[in-house]
Amino acid sequence: MKYNKEGNFAYINVMDYIENKVKTGAWTLGKKLPTQRDMAYSFNVNRSTIIHAYNRLKDKGILESKTGSGTYVSDQYYSSISRQIVNWTDFSRYSVHPVNHQVVQKINRLETKENLIQLGKGELHHSLFPKYKFQKSLNSMADMYHDYGYNDATGDKRFKEAIRYYLQQRGVSCTISSILPVSGALQALQLISLGLLQYGSTVFTSNISYIHSLHVFRATGMQMKGIPLHNGSLNTKQLRRQLHIPTLNSVLYLNPTFHNPTGETMSAETRREIIKISQEYQLPIIEDDIFRDLWIDKEPEPPIASIDHHGHTLLVGSFSKTIAPTLRIGWIAAPEDVIEKLSDLRMQLDYGTSSLPQLAVYDFIKTGKYEQHLKKLRIELKKRRDKMHSLLEKYLNDIATWKCPEGGMFFWVKFSEKISINELFSRLLDHGILINPGYIYSPYNNQYVRLSYVSTTMEDMETGVHAIKKVTDGM
C-alpha cells in the first residue's frame, strides 16, 4: 500500500519514513524536521501530502509544531519513558574541535551535488580519472595483500619503496624509513601539528592559503602568521623580519609549486633563500607538494626538500589530485627520527593507513601506469587551461584580471571593486554554478575567486564563465 509517486497513500510513505527515523533513534527528540518544501521535493509529492502526513503524526503525538519555528520530533512522545534527553547540538557546541566555517561547510556540501556545475572544486572531473588503467592495479590487489595483521603503522614496504622511487625521479633522495603513508596531505598536517608542534607554536605561511590547512593548525592550538606574497613568491624579507621576534618552536608551511589558490610557483632563487632562512633560524619547513605532477608547460622547480641537506624539510604529497581522492592515500617524507615519532602518534590515533590503497598505488607506480596516466592527463590539462584562459578573455576581460597558471588546477581571478563576490557566489548558485570565493582563503582577498579548469566538462566550463559574465552585467 505504498506509493513512491503521488497517490492515495503517498502520505503513508512519508509517515512511515518519519516514524522509522524517530523509532530507530536517527532523529532524536527535539530534532527540527526538514521544511515541507524540502520534504515534498525529496518524496516527489505535493506539499499538501507532506502537510497531511505531518498533521497525522502530530495527532499521534510523534511530531509537534512550534509557532513560527517549524515542526519538531515531539518531547511528549517519549515522556512516559524519560523526560530528559541529550541534546546533541548543545552537547557539541563547545567541543574541542571547532566546527567548519559556515561557507566552507556549505561548499563542502554543495561540492557533492551532481546537478551543480563545479567551477571551483579542487578535483579532477570524473572523465580525467585513470579509471581503466587503475582497474588493473585494483585487480592485482588480491595477489598482493597478504599482511593482514597489525603492523607498526609505518606502512607497507612496497608502497614506501614506490614512493622512494617516485621521489628520486623528482630530485629527492631518501630511504624507505623516511617515508610514512598517510591518508592525504590534510592528515599529514594534523600529524605534524600534533606530533611535533606545541600549543601556541607559530606556523608561518603565505597570507593566502589552503583553507583546511589553516583550520587544522588552528584546531590543534597553533598561532598562524601570514607572510605576504611578493611577485607570486613568499616575501622572504617579511619572513626574516617576523623571525626576529622570539617565538616557541615555529614552522614554515609552504605550498611552493602551483600554490592553492593562486596557482603561483616559487622561483629557484626564492627556494634557495627559504633554505638559507631555515638554516639560519632553525626553522623547519612543511612543503606541501600535492600539485607538482599537474604541470602543463614544463616540469616545475624540484622540491625544496631536494636542496635541503639538513633534514629541515617535511615533504608532503598525495595522490588525491592525480589518481582519486576517495583512495585517501598520500605520504610524508622526513628524517627518520621524525617519521618514527609520527608513526608512534599514528599508533595512538588510528593504527596507520589501510593497506589497500597503498598496494593499489604501489602497483600503479611500479608498472609505469602512473606516469602514462600523467602524460595523457597533461594533454587534457593543457586543453582545459587554454580553454579557460580564452573564456576569461572572451567574457571577463573588462571586469577581471588573472595570470595564466603553468599547472595545478586553478585560475585565481581578481574582480573589479564594483563586483560583490558574496553576491556573485549566491547568484551563480541560483544558476546552478558553484565557485570558491577568495575570502575563504584569506580575508585580504575579498575581490578574488578561485576557478577550476579541471573539475567540469569543457561545455560546463563555458556555461559557467558565461554565467559569471551575465550575472556581473546585472551588478
Next chain:
Amino acid sequence: MKYNKEGNFAYINVMDYIENKVKTGAWTLGKKLPTQRDMAYSFNVNRSTIIHAYNRLKDKGILESKTGSGTYVSDQYYSSISRQIVNWTDFSRYSVHPVNHQVVQKINRLETKENLIQLGKGELHHSLFPKYKFQKSLNSMADMYHDYGYNDATGDKRFKEAIRYYLQQRGVSCTISSILPVSGALQALQLISLGLLQYGSTVFTSNISYIHSLHVFRATGMQMKGIPLHNGSLNTKQLRRQLHIPTLNSVLYLNPTFHNPTGETMSAETRREIIKISQEYQLPIIEDDIFRDLWIDKEPEPPIASIDHHGHTLLVGSFSKTIAPTLRIGWIAAPEDVIEKLSDLRMQLDYGTSSLPQLAVYDFIKTGKYEQHLKKLRIELKKRRDKMHSLLEKYLNDIATWKCPEGGMFFWVKFSEKISINELFSRLLDHGILINPGYIYSPYNNQYVRLSYVSTTMEDMETGVHAIKKVTDGM
C-alpha cells in the same frame, strides 16, 4: 665489491649504508647511531667489522664518539654549510600530543617481530584470517570502485547499507544516515572526543581499560574517571555516586561485551541499569563493541544501543578483530545529528575513510562470506580457548587464577603476590615470548597479565604457557 656476508669489504657495505643515511637526511646531525651489537646483528657481521666501519667514518668526519655515550652523526661534517640544525627530538619533546607510554611503545614495536611468540596480542593469528574467502571480495573491487571523486566524508552508501543490515542482525535498527565509516574503533574515539566533548569533560569508564582509549581521551584533554568492576560488570552504584558530583558534559565509555582485557560481558540487567542511568543523568554512552562477533559458546547480550531508544548511545564497531587489522575499517552508529557533526569533523581532519576497504567489506558481508567466515572462526576459537584453559590448569594452577572467557581474545590471569609481573615480562622476552602486563590497563592491576588465545599457533601457545611456568618457578 660489496658483500652482504663477512668478507674483505663487508665494512664498506656498512659505511655506504651510514653515509647514505646521512647524505639523504634520513639520519640528521646529532643522531645517535644504533649500538655496535645491533648493527652487527643487522648486517650479520662481526662487531669488529662495525667498529672498523665506524672508525673509518670518524676519520672522514661523518661520525663522532662521545665518551661513555655512543656514536653520533657528527656536527662538524656540515659545519661549513651550517652551524645550526633542528634537533627533532628536542623539537617534539613538548608536542601537543604526548608520546606513548614507554612499555606500550615497546610492546607496539615487539608486536611486529615475527620471531617472538605473541602471547598477549589482540590480533588473530595469520592462519585465522579469512584470506582465501576475502580474496574474492578484493577481486570484486575493480568493478565496484567507480566513485573516484571527493565525497562528503560520510562514506560509501553500499558499505553503510551493509553495516545497517549487519546491525539489524545484531538487534540494532538504524538508518544509513546514522552510520559513519571510520578507520577503526580508535579513530572513532578520537572523533567523538574531538567532535562532541569539551576540554575537561569527564569520561567515565571501568578502571581497567583498553590502553589506547585512555590515551586518546587524555590526549584530547578529557578527565578520566575509573569506575570499579563488580562481578565483571560495571559497578553502577559507584557510577551513580560519581554522577552526583556536577561535571561538564560527561560521557560513559564502555566495552560491555568480551571486555578488553578482562574478557567479561555485562549482564542484561546491568545493561538496562546503564540505560536507566543514562536517561536520568543525560549521560551519553560510547559502546565499544569490537569483540561481539568473537563469541564462542552462545551469542552475547544484544548491544546496549539496541535497548536505548533515546539516541544516547554511540555504537562503535570494527572489522580489525574479525577480518584484518590492516584493512583499517570500522564504523560509528549514532543519531543523524551526531553523524553529521562527526562527518564535518572528518572533512577537516582527513576527508574520510578510503573507499577501498569499505567496498571490500561491503562485498564480504553482502555475499554472506563474512558470516561463513565467523562460523568457521568460532570453531577454531573454541579449540584455542579450551586449549589455553587446559594449559593454564596444567601449568599455572598453583600460582594464578582466571575465569574462562566466553568469547573475545583474552584470558585475564591474576598471579600470586610473590610473582613480579615486570620481571615475568622481561624474563619471558628473553625467552622470545611477549605478554601484556596488566598494569598497562590499570595501575590497580599489577598482578595481572593479558594472555591471548588467538594470536599464536597452538604449539607456541603451549611453549608460551610452559615458559611462564618455568620462569615463575625461578622467582
